[in-house]
Each structure stands twice: as C-alpha cells, then as structure tokens.
Amino acid sequence: MMKKLLTSGLLLGLLTLTGHAADTVALTGSGSTFVKPIMDKWAEAYGTANPTIKINYAGGGSGVGQKNILDGTVDFAASDGPMSDAQLATSKTPILHLPVVAGAVVIIYNLPGVTNLKLDGPTLANIFLGKVTKWNDPAIAALNPGVTLPETDISTVHRSDGSGTTFIFTDYLSSISNDWKTNVGKKTSVAWPGGVGQQGNAGVSGQVMKTTGGIGYVELIYALSNKISFADIKNANGKYITASLDGVSQALATATIPDDFRFSYVNAPGDASYPISGVTWLLVPQQSKDPVKGAALVNFIKWINSDPSAQAMAAKLNYAPIPPAVVTRVLAAVDKIKN
Numbered sequence: 545m546m547k548k549l550l551t552s553g554l555l556l557g558l559l560t561l562t563g564h565a566a567d568t569v570a571l572t573g574s575g576s577t578f579v580k581p582i583m584d585k586w587a588e589a590y591g592t593a594n595p596t597i598k599i600n601y602a603g604g605g606s607g608v609g610q611k612n613i614l615d616g617t618v619d620f621a622a623s624d625g626p627m628s629d630a631q632l633a634t635s636k637t638p639i640l641h642l643p644v645v646a647g648a649v650v651i652i653y654n655l656p657g658v659t660n661l662k663l664d665g666p667t668l669a670n671i672f673l674g675k676v677t678k679w680n681d682p683a684i685a686a687l688n689p690g691v692t693l694p695e696t697d698i699s700t701v702h703r704s705d706g707s708g709t710t711f712i713f714t715d716y717l718s719s720i721s722n723d724w725k726t727n728v729g730k731k732t733s734v735a736w737p738g739g740v741g742q743q744g745n746a747g748v749s750g751q752v753m754k755t756t757g758g759i760g761y762v763e764l765i766y767a768l769s770n771k772i773s774f775a776d777i778k779n780a781n782g783k784y785i786t787a788s789l790d791g792v793s794q795a796l797a798t799a800t801i802p803d804d805f806r807f808s809y810v811n812a813p814g815d816a817s818y819p820i821s822g823v824t825w826l827l828v829p830q831q832s833k834d835p836v837k838g839a840a841l842v843n844f845i846k847w848i849n850s851d852p853s854a855q856a857m858a859a860k861l862n863y864a865p866i867p868p869a870v871v872t873r874v875l876a877a878v879d880k881i882k883n
Contacts, residue, residue, distance in 0.1 A: 569840045573601040575609020575622035577744040578709045578763040579824040582645060583622060585857045590844055597840050605744065607706015607732045613639060613827045619837055621827040624708020625715075625732045626806035637831040640881070641805045642874050644848055645863040646796050648764040648787035649712045649820040650774035652752050655679060655696065662687045664778035665720030665811070665819070671759065672700050673723060674738045679757060687778075701751045701760035704741030706732040712822035713761045716810040761820075764862050779819040780811050791818030792864040801870055805877070823866070831882045838883035845878050 573583070580603040587599035601622070604612075609621030614635055622644075632639055651668065653661060658679075663671075667683045670676045676683055680693040703710045711732045718725040728734050742751045745762040749770050752758040764787050767774045776784040785791050795812035811819045826845060832838025848854050849871050858865065866874065 568596050568598055569836055570598045570600065571619045571837060571841055571844065573599070573609075573620045573622060574604050574612045574618050575827070576606045576624050576708050576824055577603045577746065578606075578624045578647060578649075578707075579622050579645060579863075581765050582858050582861050582863055585861070586844075586848060586854060589853065589857065590847055594843075597844070599844065603744065605703070605705035605732075606708030606711065609827060610706070610732070613829070616829075616833070619834075619841055622824055623732075623827055624822050624824050625711025626825065627827065635829070637829045640828045640830055640877055641825040642828060642845060642877060643801075643805055643823045643825050643866050643870065644845075644874075645858050646792050646821060646823045646866065647863050648792050648818050649709055649716075649761050649822065650764050650767050650787045651777065651820075652749065652760050652762055652767050652772045652774045654752050654754075654756055654758040655694070655773070656756065658691060658693065659773055660688075660691070661773070661775040662778070662784050663775045665717065668777075669717045669721035669724045671698055672702070672717070672737065672739070673721075673728075674700075696757040699755050699758045700736075700739030701748050701755070701758055702736050702739050702741055703733075703743070703748060705743045707744075708732060708822070708824070709745060709761065709763055710734065712810065712820060715808055715822070716820045719811045768862060777819050779815075779817050780813050781815045781817070783815050785816065785818045787818050787820075789859065789862050789864045791816060792821045795819070795821045796823070796864060796867065801873075805870075805874070821864075828881065830880060835883040838881065842878055842881055842883070846875065849874055849878075 583601040587601055591598055606623035606625050609623050610627055612618040613621040677698055679696045685693055714730040714734055718730045742748045745766045748760040748762050749766045752760045776786050779785050794814050795809055795817035798812045799807055799809035801807050855865050
C-alpha cells in the first residue's frame, strides 16, 4: 500500500508540474562504496516499480560524493562520514544529512591457518601506526592465547580515496588511542603512517586477499561476499564481538542523535555492541534545482525509509536498519525539502 501511495503521489506531482504524462526522470548519485551494494539494489527495485524513474548511483567514495553534492553535479550523494561545518558553509543551499542504514566496518586479514583472530583497539591502532609489524608480536599473541601466529610481516592496506569507511575506522581508532588521535586523526582521508592504498572497499578487499600477512578494513558485506576472514574486536565492555547486523543495532541503540543527524557511535557501550559501526547518510540539498527531479528524489527517499521491502533488501546484505523513532524524524526532515 505504501509503495502504491508513494508512486501515485509522485505521478500526480509530475503531472501537476508538467501538465502531461512525465518522461523518464533520471536521478544521479555518487559517494560511499560502503553502501553501494544496497544502493544498487534499491535503484533497481525502485526503477522496476516506477518505470519513469531511473536512478544511477556511481559510488566513488564518500569524499567524491561530498564534493559532487557541493558542486551540484549530482542530485544526491551518500557518505559514511558527516560533512564538516566548513564544508556545509560553502553550499548555496542547506544540505540535509538523512541516515538510511547502519553497518559494520570489519578488520579483514590474510593469515593462512588462522581463522579466529581477536584484536583490540590499542593493538589495532599500533598495527596501522607501524609499531606492531609482525603477526607473532607479543601484543597480538596476548589477545590470542593458544593460537599459533606466524612470524610474518604485517602488510596494512588502507583506502587511497576519500572514504566514509576510513572516517568510521579512524573515528574508532581516535576514540581508543591518543597517539592515533594526535598524530593521524579522523577524516575521510588521512595521512597514513604506512601501508598500501587502494580505491574503494573492493580495492582493499582485493589487495588483502592477494597479500599473505595483509590486513585492512572494509564494510562487512565485502568480507562476507569474498569469504575473507575478519577479526573479532574487543568492545567498550571488554567483550570480543563478531561483526553482525545485531551488533551494529545494539551499538546504534546507544547513540544520541542530534537534530541535524550528524553523529558518531563508535566504541559504543553494551556487552553486545560491535565497536566499529557507523551510518550512511544521503546528502540532499534542501532546495531542489529541478522541481521534477526533486519530487522524484523525495519519493525515493520516503520509499527507502517506509517500504518494508526496501528495508528487507538492506537486512539481506547485512545492513542494520535505522531505529523507527529516528526514521520518523528523517521523514519529517524530508518533508522540508523544497521543490
């Protein structure tokens, strides 16, 4: 019923604006590779139900999405890191941050014979700072009693592009390591102390898969779809947690979410909370340049948040839903978009 209402409302809006049956409306988006698997599914499903709407989501990284939305070269963007006040101040119209899904960043590794690796935040920070360089280092061994760790060099892999996945990961490391916070910090793009850079979650996954001793960070679906081992991470309550939809939801439930929806919930409290979790925002201008496109985009966003089939698609890809109370707030914000 909701889908029919949204579709009917869109068609009525387009007829009102144009005075005749609408031609195909093409919406373009770019940004997060973290969320690209579900964006592609949503675009396909929504286009099938609404043949006059074509949605193309290019990915490219959250940094690209943020730049494109500021440049006005896309209709919407997606980012796993919030835009800064300085960035938003350069926009000619307010840009809304609308959370649509939550997910886990996992630590993938390539270590033949080791399938149940455990890591904590301080050790992970020291690995990417270049202070822990061998897999049998005492710091790693202490977390993995009874596991035979090889004297293999650790090869870190990070994102080379502006990345919301990087933002979530470096936000987490900054929350548990003063050394990391002071010397590297949290951004979509940072000056890495070492390692190899690759574009996109897929690039990081591929590099780790072909590098014995490799370690990197990607969104959960990339690890699952490529069957790459990923570590259990010690959370704020001292529990080792395997990344899962439930662990992300448990962490998200603890978050304090402000009116502008720009928030972080890494290293969240709770025995079951997965500590390297974040959300993906759709970045949408509050004032549409094209009324027809604006109406189509509003209906697409409402469908994402309100249609059970859209949320079911996300769950199948191991994205956690936004809590209902927050969805209500998001829909109220969407209603403020001016077409």
